[in-house]
Amino acid sequence: MTESDLPVVQLRPYRWGDPQRRAELPAFAAAALGALGARPAPPPVDPDAARLPDHTLADPARAALEAVVGAEHVTAEPAARVAHTRGWSTPDLLKLRAGDADDAPDAVVLPADHDEVVRVLQVCAEHRIAVVPFAGGTSVVGGLVADRDAFAGVIALDVRRLDGLVGLDPLSRTATLRAGLRGTRAEQLLGEQGFTLGHFPQSYEGASIGGYAATRSAGQSSAGYGRFDELVVALVLATPRGTITLGAAPQSAAGPDLRQLVLGSEGTLGVITSVTVRIRPRPALRVFDGWRFDTFAAGAAALRALAQDGPLPTVLRLSDEAETAVNLADPGAGGSGGCLAIAGYEGTAADVAARRAGASAVLAAAGGENLGTAPGEAWRAGRYQAPYLRDPLLDAGALVETLETATFWSGLEALRGAVSAALTETLTRQGTPPVVLCHISHVYETGASLYFTVLCALGPDPLAQWAAAKHAATAAIRAAGATITHHHGVGTDHRDAYRDEIGPLALEALRAVKRTLDPAGILNPGVLVG
Ligand SMILES: Cc1cc2nc3c(=O)[nH]c(=O)nc-3n(C[C@H](O)[C@H](O)[C@H](O)COP(=O)(O)OP(=O)(O)OC[C@H]3O[C@@H](n4cnc5c(N)ncnc54)[C@H](O)[C@@H]3O)c2cc1C
Known part of the structure; x- marks a missing residue:
């Protein structure tokens, strides 16, 4: 099974993914939840019975x-x-x-093409309707909630009908994709012509091209293929004031790179209607190895050696001791603990062989124990399964959530310790001691991301319970000088921390751009720039 075999799934309210692939909790997980004090949660309210706000679009706006x-x-x-x-x-x-x-839009509007998007935005500006651009809907940072206070209504502008492959240039290895194309469908369309995008976030079954671009998403194969923002060579943006088309050449010295202003703008400057991306030939071979390191520090040093001096695998990640024990395959040696690293290689047979030999030598020299392909292939086979586990975990009364950040190599270990401690202390103080798992999954010459998974019993007020933990983790991230997000984005959840991270003058500059493109302020009010 490869990424282009996965179906296009329509996400349902609060149950992840393909209904045929519902996950059961493994027996050891049920026992572990008992030890954490989790008790089965009351059954969720049927989505059909959810309480909707009493808002409607005024007739002239709707017409x-x-x-x-x-x-x-x-x-x-x-x-x-x-x-x-x-x-x-x-x-x-x-x-x-x-x-x-309560945060439901008053209506959902589905334009068919770029021109319709521009005209929808113009109508909304005229009628003071807030617009939430909506692609796959998988935001985990509150990017799809509009602050409606100053507006006559709110619509979700769903881009799903903008769903084609516009063109493919095999010579330049680029493809132009419309924004509503699901990641899975894009991969199928490119695969039919012998290419891959190579962008495989864990939300791959739900997210879409426009969302990837708007949030600067990072896929699990970022070491080999790059982040999504690195793949984009050109884009088209619909704004209430008209169209912006950016990217006339692979690189350019024509002023600042304004593509970077749009990438990551999270629907606040306009609606991205198409992107032209770099594509690669479909890999002839994929091999994923597992490696065991005694400690996280030893594993991180090995990843750093590969990121700085090469050769780089296509997938490179390292789980800490807790994640290795809980989530992933036993790294061997009779459950002797340690940290599991995955090094995956995709490409031609010759390229895979050369990079694998070179990287394996580096990993071994750094103290890694080669566990062969079993753990790597197990990780590859289960890589999209984790989101399915959240449903049975919530049913079982567990609070499970993730957060992520990035920093330079010199500060990585301290950051990991500070965030883990902040999460552990806050949740323990509330009577729900957590298990905190951490991994590195995106590496650069200068640093890496850290991704935390938190698991504990749901408390009596789970929203306040998590808010306190998240607040403490955010404070720890900022105190360490790290970024508030490596790939999830800012949304509404990280808005204050983002303000703190970039400073008042930079924020003012961004707001000035927004005022120019969106004078009525209808685009995602409350997200990113507030
Ligand atoms: C289980 C799970 C796993 C995840 N794993 C990853 C991961 O591995 N890597 C990663 O990077 N992220 C991950 N995410 C976060 C999320 O999937 C990404 O942010 C993704 O890029 C969002 O894409 P989407 O199509 O769902 O966008 P949406 O959620 O629909 O939108 C995201 C933001 O972009 C805006 N937006 C959407 N479309 C447009 C457009 N066409 N023009 C302008 N603005 C727009 C929205 O208003 C919103 O603010 C994960 C999320 C979940 C739920």
Whole structure:
């Protein structure tokens, strides 16, 4: 099974992914949850019974939107509104499971092409309707909740009908993809012509091209293929004031690179309607090895050696002791502990052989024990399964959530310790001691990302429980001088920390750009720039 074999799945409210692939909790997990004090949660409220706010679009605004996209592409059906309520963070899921759809848009609007998007934005500016651009809907940072206070209404502008492969240039190895194309569908379309995008985030079954670009997503194969923002060579942005087209050549010295202003703008400057991306030939061979290191520090040093001096595998990641023990295959040696690293290689047979031999020598010289392909292939086979586990964990009364950051190599170990301690202390103080897992999954010459998974019993007020933990982790990240997000984005959840990270003058500059492109401030109010 490769990424282009996975189906295009329509996400349902609060149950992840393909209904045929529902996950059961492994027996050891159920026992571990008991030890953490988790008790089965009350059954979630059926999405059909969720409480929707009593908002409606005024008739003139609705009529104007219908005139642009057709009446059948403007819907205020409860099911559509619920399906466009918030995203997929654990607090988002907890609210919807409790029947709270208070942040639902008044209507969902589905334009067919770029021009319709521009006209929808113009109608919304004229009628003071806030617009939440909506691609796959998998935001985990509150990127899909509009601050509606100053507006006459809120719509979700769902880009799913912008869903084709516009063109492919095999000579330049680029493809132009429309923003609503699901990652899975994009991979199928490119695969039919012998290419791959190589962008495989864990949300691959739910996220779309426009969302990848708007959040600067990072896939699990980032070491080999690069982050999504590194793949984009050109893009088209629809704004209430018209169209911006950026990227006339692979590189350019024509002023600042304004593509970078749009990438990561999270729907606040305009709606990305298509991107032209670098593509690579479909790999002829894929091999994933497992390596065991005695300590996280030893494993991190090995990853750093590869990131700085090469050769780089396509996938490179390192789990800490706790994640190795809980989540991943036993790294061998009779459960002797240690940290599991995965080094995966994709490419031609010759390229894979050369990089694998070179990287294996580096990993061995750094103290790694080669565990062969079994742990690596097990990780590859299960790489999209983890999100499915969140549903049974919540059912079982567990709070499970993730957060991520990045820093320079010299500060990595201290950052890991500080964030783990902040999460552990805050949740233990609340009577719900957690298990905190951590891994490195994106490496650079100068540093790496850290990704934390937190698991504990749901407390009596889980939203406040997690808010306190997240607040402490955020403070620890900022105190360490690290970034508030390596790839999830800012949304509303990280807005204050982002402000702190970039400083008031940079924020003012960004707001000035927003005022220019979106004078009425209708685009994702409250997200990113506040
Ligand atoms: C289980 C799970 C695993 C995840 N794993 C990863 C991972 O491995 N790597 C990673 O990077 N992220 C990951 N994420 C986060 C999320 O999937 C990414 O941020 C993804 O890029 C969002 O894509 P989307 O299509 O779902 O966008 P959405 O959630 O629909 O939108 C994200 C933001 O972009 C804006 N937006 C959407 N479309 C457009 C557009 N066309 N133009 C302008 N703005 C737009 C939205 O308003 C919103 O603010 C994960 C999320 C989940 C739930």
